[in-house]
Amino acid sequence: MATYAARRLTDMTRNAATVVGIELLCAGQGIEFHRPLRSSAALESALALLRQRVSNYGHDRLVHPDIEAATALIETGDLATLVNLPGAA
Secondary structure (H helix, E strand, O other): HHHHHHHHHHHHHHHHHHHHHHHHHHHHHHHHHOOOOOOHHHHHHHHHHHHEEEEEEOOOOHHHHHHHHHHHHHOOHHHHOOOOOOOOO
């Protein structure tokens, strides 16, 4: 039973990273809707990192590649390292 639970944990962490990646995309778009206002330095850096991989949504397009790119920022720890989260790699 524990072996099966451990295998499922991989799927669960992937799903959680995907949810956080989608939230990152939404937050980035929301910040840009409020321009020319600026956010904190850490959030502006996070947005710049996201925009290196995913462009702004100026028109309709397939979002799956964008979700994958944002999820990769979470899974690799790049975003956590950028904003200096405790325990970041």
